[in-house]
Amino acid sequence: MKDGRIHRDQSDPANDRLGPAHRQSALSRLSTEEVDVLVVGGGITGIGCALDAVTRGLTVAVVEQRDLASGTSSRSSKLIHGGLRYLEQFKFGLVKEALTERGLLLSQLAPHLVRPVNFLYPLTRFWERLYVGLGIGLYDLMAGRNGNSLPRHKHLSRKEVRRRAPALAPHLYRGAVVYSDASVDDARYVVSAARTAAGLGALVLTSTKVTGIVHTENRVSGAQVECLETGKKFEILCGTVVNATGVWSGDIEAYAGEHGKSVRASKGIHLLIPRNRIELETGLILRTNESVLFVIPWDHHWIVGTTDTDWDLDRAHPAASQKDIGYLLSTLNEVLNTPLHYSDIVGVYAGLRPLLTGESEKTSKLSREHAVSVPAPGLVSISGGKYTTYRVMAADTINAVGIDQNLDLPASGTASVPLIGAVGYHKVRSEAKKLSQVTGLSLKVIDHLISRHGDRVGEILDLISVDPELGEPLASDHPYLRAEVIHAVRSEAALHLEDVLTRRTRLSVETRDRGTESAREVAELMAPELGWSGATVDHEVDHYLRRVASERESNNELDDQAADATRLGARDVRKGMS
Numbered sequence: 366m367k368d369g370r371i372h373r374d375q376s377d378p379a380n381d382r383l384g385p386a387h388r389q390s391a392l393s394r395l396s397t398e399e400v401d402v403l404v405v406g407g408g409i410t411g412i413g414c415a416l417d418a419v420t421r422g423l424t425v426a427v428v429e430q431r432d433l434a435s436g437t438s439s440r441s442s443k444l445i446h447g448g449l450r451y452l453e454q455f456k457f458g459l460v461k462e463a464l465t466e467r468g469l470l471l472s473q474l475a476p477h478l479v480r481p482v483n484f485l486y487p488l489t490r491f492w493e494r495l496y497v498g499l500g501i502g503l504y505d506l507m508a509g510r511n512g513n514s515l516p517r518h519k520h521l522s523r524k525e526v527r528r529r530a531p532a533l534a535p536h537l538y539r540g541a542v543v544y545s546d547a548s549v550d551d552a553r554y555v556v557s558a559a560r561t562a563a564g565l566g567a568l569v570l571t572s573t574k575v576t577g578i579v580h581t582e583n584r585v586s587g588a589q590v591e592c593l594e595t596g597k598k599f600e601i602l603c604g605t606v607v608n609a610t611g612v613w614s615g616d617i618e619a620y621a622g623e624h625g626k627s628v629r630a631s632k633g634i635h636l637l638i639p640r641n642r643i644e645l646e647t648g649l650i651l652r653t654n655e656s657v658l659f660v661i662p663w664d665h666h667w668i669v670g671t672t673d674t675d676w677d678l679d680r681a682h683p684a685a686s687q688k689d690i691g692y693l694l695s696t697l698n699e700v701l702n703t704p705l706h707y708s709d710i711v712g713v714y715a716g717l718r719p720l721l722t723g724e725s726e727k728t729s730k731l732s733r734e735h736a737v738s739v740p741a742p743g744l745v746s747i748s749g750g751k752y753t754t755y756r757v758m759a760a761d762t763i764n765a766v767g768i769d770q771n772l773d774l775p776a777s778g779t780a781s782v783p784l785i786g787a788v789g790y791h792k793v794r795s796e797a798k799k800l801s802q803v804t805g806l807s808l809k810v811i812d813h814l815i816s817r818h819g820d821r822v823g824e825i826l827d828l829i830s831v832d833p834e835l836g837e838p839l840a841s842d843h844p845y846l847r848a849e850v851i852h853a854v855r856s857e858a859a860l861h862l863e864d865v866l867t868r869r870t871r872l873s874v875e876t877r878d879r880g881t882e883s884a885r886e887v888a889e890l891m892a893p894e895l896g897w898s899g900a901t902v903d904h905e906v907d908h909y910l911r912r913v914a915s916e917r918e919s920n921n922e923l924d925d926q927a928a929d930a931t932r933l934g935a936r937d938v939r940k941g942m943s
């Protein structure tokens with residue numbers, strides 16, 4: 366350390382373990398040392414900015430008030446896509462940019478996390494074969510050949526559709542087009558990107574809320590923060606504050622004395638339905654009056670989504686009402702042979718799109734493009750955008766940081782920085798059978814671990830080799846292992862039970878009990894890692910059970926206001942948060 370400024374330390378591979386030791390060190394260093402960039406927000410945008418900045422030689426810290434990806438970045442449709450419907454809006458540049466990113470993520474940056482997925486687009490009118498075929502042909506063409514390993518689209522006859530999509534009522538279509546896109550576990554991707562940034566020297570501090578902005582001589586020079594685990598309040602000083610808080614952007618700008626409202630929230634909900642309840646070989650995309658509806662393959666489930674409605678209620682815990690759920694079920698049922706019922710729903714989640722404010726358009730027609738602004742010297746805000754293009758958004762943001770500090774920064778280099786787990790992924794995948802024989806774990810379990818941890822699968826296997834009981838699953842019929850709970854705390858910044866049940870695993874939406882049956886076991890595994898007493902274990906479990914109960918009740922409320930009030934019946938587990 367020189368001149369009170371943090372210097373990057375690339376020499377220590379243990380840096381990418383986001384466990385209690387990293388947190389403790391970040392807390393104490395940031396109380397006294399200054400960084401070049403302080404990123405506020407631990408969603409994909411903020412973590413993308415941290416990774417971009419650290420790879421350009423800047424010192425960086427990220428603060429996140431709750432958990433990594435606890436905002437929108439764990440609640441998306443999970444598609445890494447160009448967005449077919451933007452073609453209809455003639456936004457060719459946006460589509461091309463996103464498809465280029467899709468290719469990069471699939472082939473180089475995160476092949477272990479981003480997976481190809483096929484979608485069937487049913488054709489209902491005779492002229493659609495030409496119109497849709499041309500559009501999807503253009504989509505394929507825009508993806509280019511470089512790094513794009515996905516197959517080109519195919520036309521299907523009515524007979525072929527009947528074979529590949531028996532769930533669809535045959536009188537409703539004349540044929541279909543099948544095309545390829547990609548999907549990702551959005552929360553897992555954020556955690557992996559955060560570890561990658563930390564491995565290069567970024568400090569990542571969750572459960573730390575920005576409560577005010579520090580000014581020095583008419584310039585933003587840092588932020589007041591509060592650690593929500595200890596109650597400690599302190600200032601973090603920096604060259605530039607990057608505001609990457611999604612639907613909370615206006616709050617940070619208001620702390621800095623700026624009151625422009627650049628972002629509005631639009632709610633989208635999703636349902637998880639068991640795979641065997643909808644007989645399809647591929648995913649499905651349907652046109653609706655307002656937008657599109659996706660049925661996306663997700664391990665043993667389909668994710669069905671989404672809705673698009675204005676939301677100005679609680680931003681941390683958006684609630685899905687009966688009206689939202691009814692809309693998705695009835696829209697999908699219009700095309701199914703055998704209708705779905707409420708009892709088919711395993712999980713429900715809701716998220717908020719941070720949309721750039723537009724005039725009076727309805728939200729689904731608003732642009733998803735991003736905007737970088739400098740509301741005050743020393744403060745750079747990044748708003749809007751979409752998950753797929755986070756890297757481009759981050760590069761634009763850090764370019765603005767360079768201008769703000771008058772630095773001669775190198776160009777963004779993240780196109781050649783694979784996430785942890787990526788580099789040796791194909792090799793470890795080819796050795797899956799051998800790993801299964803050596804460890805005694807089933808091939809299914811090994812496949813599950815590799816698809817979540819890539820070439821870092823050894824981090825989990827090491828834990829199991831010390832304590833074989835950690836190789837047991839947390840819930841029957843689900844592949845998550847007890848070892849993954851320990852790993853989530855030691856290496857993935859999990860601090861609370863809900864962090865593990867909702868984001869490190871997806872038991873909160875992938876099981877009918879919504880993770881409640883595993884709650885105590887998970888809390889007891891976390892306890893010795895985090896120094897929890899018996900009373901803390903009880904508190905964590907009790908909070909989680911209440912959270913699930915309030916979510917279930919909110920799903921029965923007729924409208925947003927009632928659903929929001931019911932959802933807020935369970936308070937936040939992090940102290941000081943509403």
Ligand SMILES: Cc1cc2nc3c(=O)[nH]c(=O)nc-3n(C[C@H](O)[C@H](O)[C@H](O)COP(=O)(O)OP(=O)(O)OC[C@H]3O[C@@H](n4cnc5c(N)ncnc54)[C@H](O)[C@@H]3O)c2cc1C
Nearest residue numbers: 406408409410430436437438441442444575611633752753
């Ligand atoms: C329903 C839905 C479906 C979507 N589907 C797709 C899709 O399929 N593909 C795609 O590419 N995109 C999709 N998107 C868009 C994409 O998910 C978002 O653009 C992206 O996740 C936004 O990330 P973010 O980091 O900007 O915001 P967030 O993930 O919300 O992160 C902001 C973070 O800032 C933190 N924060 C706020 N205030 C403070 C403070 N004072 N101090 C510290 N931290 C703070 C919050 O806790 C939060 O974690 C979808 C969005 C929705 C809602």
